[in-house]
Amino acid sequence: MSVLVVGSIALDTVKTPFGQAQDAVGGSAVYFAAGASFFVPVHVVGVVGEDFPLDSLDFLKGRGVDLRGLSVEPGRTFRWSGVYGSDLNSRETLDTQLNVFAAFKPAVPDACRRTVCVFLANIDPELQLDVLRQVDRPRLVVCDTMNFWIEGKRDALLRTLQEVDVLILNDAETRQLAGEADLIRAARKVLTMGPKTVVVKKGEHGALLISSNTFFAAPAFPTESVFDPTGAGDSFAGGFVGHLARTGDLSENSFRQAVIYGTVIASFNVERFSMDRLKDLTREEILERFRALKRITHFEE
Amino acid sequence: MSVLVVGSIALDTVKTPFGQAQDAVGGSAVYFAAGASFFVPVHVVGVVGEDFPLDSLDFLKGRGVDLRGLSVEPGRTFRWSGVYGSDLNSRETLDTQLNVFAAFKPAVPDACRRTVCVFLANIDPELQLDVLRQVDRPRLVVCDTMNFWIEGKRDALLRTLQEVDVLILNDAETRQLAGEADLIRAARKVLTMGPKTVVVKKGEHGALLISSNTFFAAPAFPTESVFDPTGAGDSFAGGFVGHLARTGDLSENSFRQAVIYGTVIASFNVERFSMDRLKDLTREEILERFRALKRITHFEE
Numbered sequence: 001m002s003v004l005v006v007g008s009i010a011l012d013t014v015k016t017p018f019g020q021a022q023d024a025v026g027g028s029a030v031y032f033a034a035g036a037s038f039f040v041p042v043h044v045v046g047v048v049g050e051d052f053p054l055d056s057l058d059f060l061k062g063r064g065v066d067l068r069g070l071s072v073e074p075g076r077t078f079r080w081s082g083v084y085g086s087d088l089n090s091r092e093t094l095d096t097q098l099n100v101f102a103a104f105k106p107a108v109p110d111a112c113r114r115t116v117c118v119f120l121a122n123i124d125p126e127l128q129l130d131v132l133r134q135v136d137r138p139r140l141v142v143c144d145t146m147n148f149w150i151e152g153k154r155d156a157l158l159r160t161l162q163e164v165d166v167l168i169l170n171d172a173e174t175r176q177l178a179g180e181a182d183l184i185r186a187a188r189k190v191l192t193m194g195p196k197t198v199v200v201k202k203g204e205h206g207a208l209l210i211s212s213n214t215f216f217a218a219p220a221f222p223t224e225s226v227f228d229p230t231g232a233g234d235s236f237a238g239g240f241v242g243h244l245a246r247t248g249d250l251s252e253n254s255f256r257q258a259v260i261y262g263t264v265i266a267s268f269n270v271e272r273f274s275m276d277r278l279k280d281l282t283r284e285e286i287l288e289r290f291r292a293l294k295r296i297t298h299f300e301e
Numbered sequence: 302m303s304v305l306v307v308g309s310i311a312l313d314t315v316k317t318p319f320g321q322a323q324d325a326v327g328g329s330a331v332y333f334a335a336g337a338s339f340f341v342p343v344h345v346v347g348v349v350g351e352d353f354p355l356d357s358l359d360f361l362k363g364r365g366v367d368l369r370g371l372s373v374e375p376g377r378t379f380r381w382s383g384v385y386g387s388d389l390n391s392r393e394t395l396d397t398q399l400n401v402f403a404a405f406k407p408a409v410p411d412a413c414r415r416t417v418c419v420f421l422a423n424i425d426p427e428l429q430l431d432v433l434r435q436v437d438r439p440r441l442v443v444c445d446t447m448n449f450w451i452e453g454k455r456d457a458l459l460r461t462l463q464e465v466d467v468l469i470l471n472d473a474e475t476r477q478l479a480g481e482a483d484l485i486r487a488a489r490k491v492l493t494m495g496p497k498t499v500v501v502k503k504g505e506h507g508a509l510l511i512s513s514n515t516f517f518a519a520p521a522f523p524t525e526s527v528f529d530p531t532g533a534g535d536s537f538a539g540g541f542v543g544h545l546a547r548t549g550d551l552s553e554n555s556f557r558q559a560v561i562y563g564t565v566i567a568s569f570n571v572e573r574f575s576m577d578r579l580k581d582l583t584r585e586e587i588l589e590r591f592r593a594l595k596r597i598t599h600f601e602e
Contacts (some may be wrong), residue, residue, distance in 0.1 A: 086482065087482050181387065181388050182525060182527075183505070184523050184524075184525050185525050202506065204484070205503065205506035205507075206506075206518070206520070208523075215523055215596075215597050216597060216598075216600070217507070217520030217523070217597050217598060218598075219507070219518030219520070222485050222509075222516055222518070223485075224483060224485050224486050226483075253600060253601050256599075256600035256601075257600055257601070259600075260600060290602070291602065294600070294602055295516075296516050296517060296518050297517075297518060297519075297598045297599075297600075298557075298598075299517070299554060299557035299558055299560075299561060299595070299598075300554050300557075300558070301591070301592065301595055
């Protein structure tokens with residue numbers, strides 16, 4: 001199974017307590033693809049401006065990422081700039097320039113319309129639904145969103161959610177979408193909005209996988225070297241969806257493993273700026289942390 | 302193995318979003334004893350005033366808790382009053398009256414001096430050390446503390462920690478004691494202060510067990526009915542220490558199980574005011590949640 005991802009491609013200027021990066025390659029689609037490419041072929045649909053350094057994506061091509069859906073438009077690439085607080089848990093957006101992303105109309109290449117697994121990264125829910133109209137009944141639709149759409153395009157988001165199998169959110173977004181302060185009650189309420197499964201990302205506190213008959217809690221990987229949290233959520237989604245697409249196994253245990261793979265990929269991603277750590281990451285390193293998380297959570301009855 | 306606990310015995314006035322309780326029986330020693338009594342005989346050392354309703358502890362006696370170390374002094378019992386915020390994660394202390402607790406000098410009854418397992422609940426570290434001077438080389442010393450002592454009696458606390466096997470703290474206390482923002486680095490630093498094992502309680506995010514060669518992460522039990530968080534930490538300690546004392550097994554797996562038992566006891570405790578839920582709790586209910594936490598964290602490799 002291959003995966004189709006639709007999302008942003010950006011040039012990020014990021015400042016953390018440990019340093020800063022200028023115009024580093026980022027965006028939800030790229031972080032996702034970098035993570036998922038360890039598991040399956042990935043088709044990327046997105047847009048960049050004429051200023052985008054296309055060769056910076058060569059490492060993805062080398063890993064079987066298909067960039068035919070990447071459109072280069074006149075103008076500048078989407079830019080985001082932000083600064084992280086000393087504990088890396090809070091961040092402030094300094095500047096957002098949509099540029100060519102403002103007029104983004106995802107066009108799924110003919111060759112990818114039969115992709116059976118789709119990841120709708122965090123973009124306008126109307127565009128997410130538009131993408132689903134362009135593909136042939138996928139077997140698995142996984143979706144991300146954010147506070148901006150939950151607040152500003154709630155109706156469109158609720159329509160999109162009707163066609164989503166798995167929704168990936170952070171804890172604040174889960175509470176906001178459900179209008180419910182208790183996180184578990186909030187997640188259960190989201191299950192009534194369309195998705196059969198909700199994955200709640202809690203940053204350093206791990207992630208929850210919740211469906212009508214599943215409750216799975218995974219810790220974060222205990223890294224002491226968080227360097228730049230940018231892209232953690234999208235690379236998590238890359239590992240999560242990548243594992244499900246690679247195995248084609250949508251059983252409960254496979255979903256649990258997928259959360260662990262997402263956790264592992266995100267834990268590597270935050271160790272350096274941009275996608276730098278994912279560039280030289282190996283499958284063996286991924287498996288090592290997967291096994292470590294098994295030890296970290298294991299107890300005999 | 303039985304357990305000796307030294308700590309506070311209080312009358313708490315608590316307000317939560319769900320109701321309020323006036324002069325409800327509380328205090329670290331009582332919450333601990335209520336939790337540990339499902340596992341082992343417990344000896345309580347503490348002090349109450351003449352106004353304390355001694356019959357409110359009858360349910361503990363019925364479960365093998367030895368109250369010979371409970372001293373009744375002229376004056377009023379220690380009183381604490383607090384109010385919890387709407388998400389139950391924040392609380393404000395409205396009033397603290399030490400009363401007879403101000404002059405508390407723990408006296409371990411002769412019959413308990415050979416108890417091989419000691420829990421030093423959150424009291425003045427000088428008194429904690431004094432208790433250790435009164436007992437015969439215990440096999441396991443577990444200790445709790447709080448921001449008040451970390452800040453105000455740091456040197457005494459560091460002396461006490463030299464004789465402690467396991468330190469139980471919450472995340473904020475761990476960071477404060479270590480002077481280190483990163484939680485895992487902070488916990489590792491605490492391991493250089495005496496304790497061979499640190500248990501970090503993270504409330505709704507579960508708990509970590511960290512020693513030189515162990516890293517274990519346990520989620521909280523996913524309850525949707527948190528009613529009153531008072532005593533969660535002490536009842537956690539009761540389950541944790543209770544399991545270790547009952548089995549006498551200080552292996553790594555036993556410590557991991559102990560964290561799970563602590564999690565289970567705390568999850569029941571917060572479901573009602575004061576110790577009300579622990580009063581009618583059964584061993585079978587405890588085992589049921591223990592097994593549920595196994596399912597919640599399990600994945601096949």
